[in-house]
Every structure is written in structure tokens, then in C-alpha cells.
Amino acid sequence: MRYRLLFSFFLSFILIVSCREIENPRLDFGKDYQPLEVGLYWIYEVEEMIVFGENDSQTEQYFIRDIVDYSFINSQNEEVFVIRRERSENRINWLPLQGYSLHFRGNALLRNFENQKTVNLVLPAKVGTKWDAMVYNSSPRDDFEIEFMGNVTIGLQLFQRSLIVRQEEDDDQVTFRDNRYEIYTRGVGMVEQYYEVFTYCSRNDCLGQMIKDSGRKTHMKISMYGKL
Secondary structure, eight states: OHHHHHHHHHHHHHHHHHHHHHOOOOOOGGGSSSSSTTTEEEEEEEEEEEEETTTTEEOOOOEEEEEEEEEOTTTTTTTEEEEEEEEEESSOOOOOOOOOOEEEETEEEEEETTTTEEEEEEEEEOOTTTETTTHHHHOOOEEEEEEEEEOOOOOOOOEEEEEEEEOOOOOOSEEEEEEEEEETTTTTEEEEEEEEEEEESSSTTTTOOEEEEEEEEEEEEEEEEOOO
16 A cells, blocks of 8 residues: 555656646757857858949958957846957958857847847747837848748758848849848858848949949858867
């Protein structure tokens, strides 16, 4: 009789614990879409075109290496990760560029680049989720949206569990073109970044001909990643 009572008590305890786990599941918000840890690095192949004026442009190819250099706790008790950015023509000799920082505020990924703080990703990830990327600075509203989740191929690499954040896709074919997006992969981070912002010549003799007179196109695609 004693053993039966002990067994009944033990079974009841297991059922209670199981019910509590079902009622209060641990949510996976997907913060590993952008892993943040000192020593992590990402190397990107970059194709860039800068337009200085009509018939005046410069095109080049190079590599960018981002390394999580160190972290600190800010005044809001958030861990901020400082990224050291470097450039190379051959992936051997690296020269320093202006760095930036990344950190999570709740379930929002914030990037502070060139003194502008943007919300580049909001979790948990769901197609159709939209947010104002400029909510933490004084710039005009700029809506970003998760437009795709699934597998992506970049070069010869297949990345599963990825998502595309559409930042802008607009071209009036008269005065400007603005096409920007980023792709993130779980367990890897940002694997692709596309930035294409141009203004077109708007004089009477070239209006509507889509002749670029200023702007930049920069396409970054992941080449290598890991931890130092």
C-alpha cells in the first residue's frame, strides 16, 4: 500500500510538471538569425559601383571582413557588440574601415552605423512582419518587412532557415531608384546585403531616360564565416 501511494504521488508530480511545461513553453525567438559573440567573423565578396555624375562612375571588387571585437554593457543594461570592419583586395592584407555595433533591444536587432541607429530585424520572424527601422532616431519613417522565409542560394552555398528583409523597392524611372534588402540565416547571421540608391538626371534633355547622375550600388555576399 505504501509503495502504491508513493507511485501515485510520483505520477501526479510528473503530470503537474508536464502540464506546467505545456502551459508555459520556452519560446525560441530566433535570435540566432544574428549570432553575437566575441570572436565571430564574416567575410563578404563585394561588388560596388559609385556614380559621381553623368558618364562618371567607378566600379570595383573587394572583400569586407566583420569581426566581433568586444562587447560592453550600455546605460540600458544591454550588451552591445562592437564590430571591427576591414577591407582587402586579396583576403591577405586587411585595412581598417569604420566599424559599427549590434545589439538586441528586446527582440529587435539594432545596428548603429555611421551614427545612425536602425532596427534591422524584428523577432520572432514571420513573413509580413513590418516595422519602422528609424524608430530610434530622428530620420523619417522607413518601413522594413520580412518578405520571405526558407532556403536561399548565394554563390555555390545553400543556406537553409533564412529570411529576406526588404528595406525598400522603388523606382519611379524619372528621378530615383531605391532597392535595398538583407538576408539572414539562422546560426550564421547576415549572408547578403544589397544596396542600390541612385538619382536620375532630371534636366529637360534627359528626363525619363534613367541616366544615373549620382548614387551607389553595393552588393555584399557571404564568402566565409566562423570564429577566430
